[in-house]
Amino acid sequence: MINKMKNNIAALSFLLLSAATVAVAQEKASPLEISGSVDTYYKYDFNKTGNIKTYFAGEQNSVSLGMIDLALKKTTGKASFVGELSFGPRGQYESIPDAAGGYDPTANGFNIQNLYVNYAFTDKFSMTAGYMGTFIGYEVISPAANFNYSTSYLFGSGPFQNAGIKGTYAFSDKVSLMLGLFNEWNQYRASRGVSSLGGQLMVSPVKGWTAYINGLHGLDGYGNYSTVIDLTTAYQITDKVKIGLNAANLSAGDDKFGYSGVALYPQYAFTPSVALGLRAEYFNYKGMSGGPSASVTSFTLSGNIKSGGLIFIPEVRFDNDKDFSQSFVKSDGTTLNKSAAQFSLAAVYSF
Amino acid sequence: MLMLLLGLSTLLRAQETAQLPKDETGKYIYYEVVNTNVAQDTLKVRLQRFIQKQKKELKPVLVGDVKEIVANGKIIIRKSMAMLSHPSGEITYRIYFEANTDKYRFWLSDFEFFPYQKDRYGNFVPSTTVGIPLEKEPKKWNADQWDDYRLQVAKYAAEFSVHLKEYLANKVAKTPQPSEKKVITKTWE
Numbered sequence: 178m179i180n181k182m183k184n185n186i187a188a189l190s191f192l193l194l195s196a197a198t199v200a201v202a203q204e205k206a207s208p209l210e211i212s213g214s215v216d217t218y219y220k221y222d223f224n225k226t227g228n229i230k231t232y233f234a235g236e237q238n239s240v241s242l243g244m245i246d247l248a249l250k251k252t253t254g255k256a257s258f259v260g261e262l263s264f265g266p267r268g269q270y271e272s273i274p275d276a277a278g279g280y281d282p283t284a285n286g287f288n289i290q291n292l293y294v295n296y297a298f299t300d301k302f303s304m305t306a307g308y309m310g311t312f313i314g315y316e317v318i319s320p321a322a323n324f325n326y327s328t329s330y331l332f333g334s335g336p337f338q339n340a341g342i343k344g345t346y347a348f349s350d351k352v353s354l355m356l357g358l359f360n361e362w363n364q365y366r367a368s369r370g371v372s373s374l375g376g377q378l379m380v381s382p383v384k385g386w387t388a389y390i391n392g393l394h395g396l397d398g399y400g401n402y403s404t405v406i407d408l409t410t411a412y413q414i415t416d417k418v419k420i421g422l423n424a425a426n427l428s429a430g431d432d433k434f435g436y437s438g439v440a441l442y443p444q445y446a447f448t449p450s451v452a453l454g455l456r457a458e459y460f461n462y463k464g465m466s467g468g469p470s471a472s473v474t475s476f477t478l479s480g481n482i483k484s485g486g487l488i489f490i491p492e493v494r495f496d497n498d499k500d501f502s503q504s505f506v507k508s509d510g511t512t513l514n515k516s517a518a519q520f521s522l523a524a525v526y527s528f
Numbered sequence: 529m530l531m532l533l534l535g536l537s538t539l540l541r542a543q544e545t546a547q548l549p550k551d552e553t554g555k556y557i558y559y560e561v562v563n564t565n566v567a568q569d570t571l572k573v574r575l576q577r578f579i580q581k582q583k584k585e586l587k588p589v590l591v592g593d594v595k596e597i598v599a600n601g602k603i604i605i606r607k608s609m610a611m612l613s614h615p616s617g618e619i620t621y622r623i624y625f626e627a628n629t630d631k632y633r634f635w636l637s638d639f640e641f642f643p644y645q646k647d648r649y650g651n652f653v654p655s656t657t658v659g660i661p662l663e664k665e666p667k668k669w670n671a672d673q674w675d676d677y678r679l680q681v682a683k684y685a686a687e688f689s690v691h692l693k694e695y696l697a698n699k700v701a702k703t704p705q706p707s708e709k710k711v712i713t714k715t716w717e
Binding site: 208210211212214248250259261290291293300309310311312317318319321322384385387413415416419449450484485527 | 583584606613614615645646647648649650651652656657658660667669670
């Protein structure tokens with residue numbers, strides 16, 4: 178009886194697989210898409226040390242590597258896959274875990290930024306599963322997709338990737354909802370089961386304005402069960418003026434690490450090739466066990482000078498750390514300082 | 529003889545890839561008036577079905593004047609590297625349609641280019657919500673690319689027009705099915 182059931186299940190599985198293969202073979206395939214970017218930078222901290230520790234552009238007084246990023250995408254009918262690899266400091270130990278789940282620059286890693294499959298059941302509903310760039314936050318890992326080259330405290334404190342499965346339903350061009358189940362932050366494999374719940378509501382009230390309200394509850398990158406709520410929005414007011422906003426709050430209980438912050442991103446495009454953008458950020462580390470909180474403010478002024486696929490990003494940044502939480506030091510390397518300032522110049526080429 | 533053939537081929541290529549003309553407002557336009565014996569109401573129903581069939585590329589737009597049917601369309605522009613390509617942008621346009629007693633007319637206009645940028649998931653999406661009108665004069669460094677966009681639009685508009693006219697005339701060609709091959713096991717052939 179059991180053997181007969183097993184045979185029936187095997188036959189049914191084979192039939193379904195064959196039907197799916199035939200269906201895929203008959204559907205239209207798009208060409209394989211290859212794209213990517215390369216970037217390099219020079220940074221100089223005016224106190225001659227790497228004071229500002231937010232992600233990327235961390236090496237002081239050095240012409241340094243960012244990353245080389247290669248992405249493959251293929252669509253066949255309703256199914257598509259994306260595989261994105263990255264190499265270099267920004268694309269390896271600074272942004273993705275190694276094979277053991279840590280960030281050891283000497284350990285082997287998978288070099289995977291995105292690896293997922295997507296299936297569009299209808300024009301409105303699709304499902305995606307795999308290892309994906311996080312839906313939380315305004316800034317991203319790829320330098321080609323950020324206006325500023327250095328990143329914010331909000332970016333550095335939140336998740337970088339979410340592995341899991343999610344479904345997205347587009348009610349219209351103006352409203353969509355995503356819900357999903359994920360591993361803990363950033364990890365290729367779950368240590369305590371696929372137990373994080375995440376969601377994103379997208380609204381586009383008027384042309385040029387899009388807002389994302391994001392939420393993620395589960396095991397975070399600090400070893401706690403926490404909830405992060407995030408608002409990411411951008412409004413292209415005119416062809417020259419754009420303003421972005423990111424606000425987030427992570428709570429994990431009084432005795433555990435949490436944070437809140439807000440960053441504003443006004444940008445002005447003098448021409449399609451030359452633009453100036455400011456990032457003004459306030460970031461707060463919540464006090465643990467009833468202790469005091471600590472806050473940092475940061476102002477970053479960046480230019481984007483474009484020529485074809487090449488972007489030059491000159492940038493100056495001033496951070497103020499009134500509570501000495503960042504251990505900024507003066508040029509003697511030991512005396513604590515409440516502020517830090519740096520200049521950087523980056524070149525990013527996208528293809 | 530060879531020179532004549534070369535000259536002819538150049539002339540034909542130039543004719544195939546000519547840019548669209550401009551209307552009285554200075555906008556690029558593909559405009560055509562077609563004589564027909566199909567009733568106005570039938571034409572409008574067929575056009576709405578055509579728009580519905582092309583729902584990935586065309587979206588109907590509600591307008592106050594019911595005499596005119598309007599839809600928004602888009603053309604995906606691909607950046608090619610040998611055999612591989614990825615979307616580098618899209619060109620949106622608007623299609624207008626009017627029908628009369630014994631003719632109808634349609635035109636494609638309002639062409640705008642939206643450059644693409646890769647998002648956090650590795651997909652290419654518009655990097656701005658404000659399009660660049662195709663009439664805008666390009667800078668020197670992207671003049672060739674801009675000319676290419678204009679030529680692609682002209683080619684697309686010509687092909688679109690053929691499909692639309694065939695559909696409105698109810699003359700969509702059926703794909704010929706290959707004859708079924710039969711094996712006769714009774715013979716040795």
